Amino acid sequence: MEQICEPQATFTHMENGSAEDWKCIADAFGPFARELPQRIMAHLQLLEGDCGGFPVDRLTHCLQTATLAYRDGKNEEYVVCALLHDIGDTLGSYNHADVAAVLLEPFVSEANHWMIKHHAIFQGYYFFQYLGMDRNLRDQYRDHEHFARTLEFIEKYDAPAFDAEGETLPLSFFAPMIERVFAKPKKSLYQKALDQDGEAAA
Numbered sequence: 102m103e104q105i106c107e108p109q110a111t112f113t114h115m116e117n118g119s120a121e122d123w124k125c126i127a128d129a130f131g132p133f134a135r136e137l138p139q140r141i142m143a144h145l146q147l148l149e150g151d152c153g154g155f156p157v158d159r160l161t162h163c164l165q166t167a168t169l170a171y172r173d174g175k176n177e178e179y180v181v182c183a184l185l186h187d188i189g190d191t192l193g194s195y196n197h198a199d200v201a202a203v204l205l206e207p208f209v210s211e212a213n214h215w216m217i218k219h220h221a222i223f224q225g226y227y228f229f230q231y232l233g234m235d236r237n238l239r240d241q242y243r244d245h246e247h248f249a250r251t252l253e254f255i256e257k258y259d260a261p262a263f264d265a266e267g268e269t270l271p272l273s274f275f276a277p278m279i280e281r282v283f284a285k286p287k288k289s290l291y292q293k294a295l296d297q298d299g300e301a302a303a
């Protein structure tokens with residue numbers, strides 16, 4: 102694939118990178134990072150048409166989970182978490198909840214991150230027994246501060262979102278929410294550099 106990315110750093114080993122090299126990279130980062138919401142939406146679209154044996158396809162399930170949370174009055178950050186909770190189904194075949202949690206972690210509260218990271222274990226209550234597993238695996242978190250929050254997510258929004266007749270708002274409805282939630286990280290390894298960049302731009 103032909104790459105068009107001028108100007109570029111010139112090092113062949115990072116050890117030899119200069120301030121000028123890293124200015125090239127830092128300058129390219131801003132526009133790339135601002136397109137993150139578009140990449141998130143493109144990745145959600147990959148879930149379309151793949152049912153995996155479920156009654157609705159994976160995109161419909163995600164949209165319906167978000168719709169239920171939205172209609173129930175949950176705030177924007179929560180709704181976006183609901184929308185993305187199964188975005189990892191494509192690449193995280195064995196750890197899909199972790200994939201969603203990692204993508205959301207810089208942008209959401211610790212409570213919402215924990216809820217998404219653990220939703221698969223909580224949801225297992227409905228079907229782990231059919232796979233020869235312990236359906237009560239989630240009980241190890243009974244005393245955790247986010248147990249009730251995660252249980253509510255599963256019971257009210259995730260588990261009921263397999264209804265082909267149920268209300269399913271389109272991805273375009275949620276696009277502005279994705280744009281706002283993914284606009285700026287609350288926490289990141291690069292937070293100091295990002296803050297300085299913001300001050301310089303102001």
Ligand SMILES: [Fe+2]
Pocket residue numbers: 186187197198220221
């Ligand atoms: Fe899931």
Ligand SMILES: [Fe+2]
Pocket residue numbers: 162166186187259
């Ligand atoms: Fe789900």
